[in-house]
Amino acid sequence: MSRNRWRIAEAPANLLPLAGPGEVPTQATAEESQWALRFLAFKGTEDHPEPLCLELTRDDLSEPAEVRRLRVVVTD
Numbered sequence: 001m002s003r004n005r006w007r008i009a010e011a012p013a014n015l016l017p018l019a020g021p022g023e024v025p026t027q028a029t030a031e032e033s034q035w036a037l038r039f040l041a042f043k044g045t046e047d048h049p050e051p052l053c054l055e056l057t058r059d060d061l062s063e064p065a066e067v068r069r070l071r072v073v074v075t076d
Contacts, residue, residue, distance in 0.1 A: 003059050006037060010053035014044030015072060043074045 008017065018038040037054075044050070051071050055064035 005057050006054050009055045012050035014042040016040040041074045
């Protein structure tokens with residue numbers, strides 16, 4: 001079986017990744033660390049919002065199996 005992994009393809013400037021996949025943040029279990037992505041989010045500009053683009057990669061594929069674009073909104 002191939003391993004699936006989400007990777008950050010593009011991130012807006014107002015998102016700061018806290019730990020990469022495979023690293024175990026204090027609050028995460030070892031199982032969660034395989035798929036969990038954690039960010040520190042700041043309020044960004046609303047006139048030109050940039051999406052967070054995630055790609056699902058697999059060992060047996062040269063192209064991403066799936067691509068997700070998320071709009072992250074931080075409010076007061």
